[in-house]
Amino acid sequence: MDQFTTIADQRAWSRAQLLAGKRIGFVPTMGALHEGHLSLVRVARQKSDVVVASIFVNPTQFDNPEDLERYPRTLEADLSMLAGAGCAAVFTPTPAEMYQEGHATFVEVVGPLTDKLCAATRPGHFRGVATVVTKLFGVVRPDVAVFGQKDLQQVLIVNRMVTDLNLPVEVVVAPTVRDPDGLAMSSRNRRLSAAGRAKALGLPRGLELARQAFGAGERQSLKLIELVANELLVHENVELDYCDVINLNGFAEVTTADHRCVLAAAVFVDGVRLIDHIHLDGRAIAVADVDV
Ligand code: AMP
Numbered sequence: 001m002d003q004f005t006t007i008a009d010q011r012a013w014s015r016a017q018l019l020a021g022k023r024i025g026f027v028p029t030m031g032a033l034h035e036g037h038l039s040l041v042r043v044a045r046q047k048s049d050v051v052v053a054s055i056f057v058n059p060t061q062f063d064n065p066e067d068l069e070r071y072p073r074t075l076e077a078d079l080s081m082l083a084g085a086g087c088a089a090v091f092t093p094t095p096a097e098m099y100q101e102g103h104a105t106f107v108e109v110v111g112p113l114t115d116k117l118c119a120a121t122r123p124g125h126f127r128g129v130a131t132v133v134t135k136l137f138g139v140v141r142p143d144v145a146v147f148g149q150k151d152l153q154q155v156l157i158v159n160r161m162v163t164d165l166n167l168p169v170e171v172v173v174a175p176t177v178r179d180p181d182g183l184a185m186s187s188r189n190r191r192l193s194a195a196g197r198a199k200a201l202g203l204p205r206g207l208e209l210a211r212q213a214f215g216a217g218e219r220q221s222l223k224l225i226e227l228v229a230n231e232l233l234v235h236e237n238v239e240l241d242y243c244d245v246i247n248l249n250g251f252a253e254v255t256t257a258d259h260r261c262v263l264a265a266a267v268f269v270d271g272v273r274l275i276d277h278i279h280l281d282g283r284a285i286a287v288a289d290v291d292v
Pocket of ligand 1: 028040
C-alpha cells in the first residue's frame with residue numbers, strides 16, 4: 001500500500017490510476033480505525049478498481065478544541081489495518097498541508113439537513129465536514145466515495161453537496177457495524193471505561209425498544225423518545241444531547257412517526273459524545289430513500 005502525505009503526491013498517483021482507466025474508490029476517515037471503517041473499504045473495493053483511504057483529523061469540523069486534542073490517533077495500527085483490507089493507497093496529510101496559508105474558502109450546505117440534530121448542537125461542524133470532503137475529492141479524484149450510515153446526517157449532507165456542486169462522484173452509504181453487545185463501533189468508544197460502556201449500551205437498547213414499540217403500533221414521537229431517554233438517564237454522568245424522530249421525506253422533525261422515519265440520538269457518556277439512530281422500519285438506508 002502506498003502512503004502519501006502531500007497533495008502533489010496523492011494527485012500524481014490518482015492521475016496515473018485514472019489514465020490507466022482505473023475507477024477510484026475513496027473512504028475518508030479520521031483514523032483510530034475499527035471494523036466499521038474496514039467495512040467501508042470492502043464496499044469501496046466492490047465498486048471500484050483501486051481504493052484510497054484518507055486519515056485526517058480535520059480541525060475545521062471540531063467545535064471544541066479539547067475534543068480535537070483528545071481525538072484518538074493510532075496511525076501505525078491504522079496503516080496495517082488498511083493494507084490488510086486491500087487499500088491501494090492512503091492519504092495522510094498534515095493540517096498545514098490541507099489548510100495552507102491564506103485558506104479562505106468554505107463549503108456550506110443550508111436547509112433542512114443542517115438545522116437540526118448534530119448541526120444544531122455542533123455549530124460549524126458540517127461546514128468543516130463539507131469543506132474537507134470537497135477538498136479531499138479534489139485531491140483524490142474518486143469515482144465513488146463510501147460513507148457510513150452511522151453518521152447518517154453527514155452522508156446526506158455530502159450527497160446534497162455532491163449533487164449541488166455537480167461533483168463527479170457517486171456517494172454510497174454502507175450499513176452501521178456494531179460490536180456484539182450492540183454498541184455502534186466508533187473511534188470514540190475507546191475513550192469509554194468498562195462502566196461507561198455499560199451505560200452507553202442504553203443507547204442501542206433504547207433505540208431497539210423504540211423500534212419494537214413502533215412495530216407494535218406506537219406512533220407518538222414523544223413516547224418513542226421516552227424509551228431511549230429511560231434507558232440512558234437512569235445513569236449518572238449521562239446527558240442526552242438530542243433525541244428526535246426525523247422523517248426521511250423532507251428530513252423534518254415529526255411528532256407522529258411513520259415508516260419513513262428514523263429515531264436519532266446523541267448522548268454524552270462520561271463526557272464522551274456518541275451518536276446512533278435506527279430506522280423505525282428496521283431497514284438499512286440508501287441515499288435514494290431520502291427526499292430532501
Ligand atoms: P470517522 O473516522 O469517524 O470520521 O468515520 C469515517 C467513516 O467511517 C464515516 O463515513 C463514518 O460514517 C464511517 N463509520 C464510522 N463508524 C462506523 C460504523 N460503526 N459502521 C459503519 N461506518 C462507520
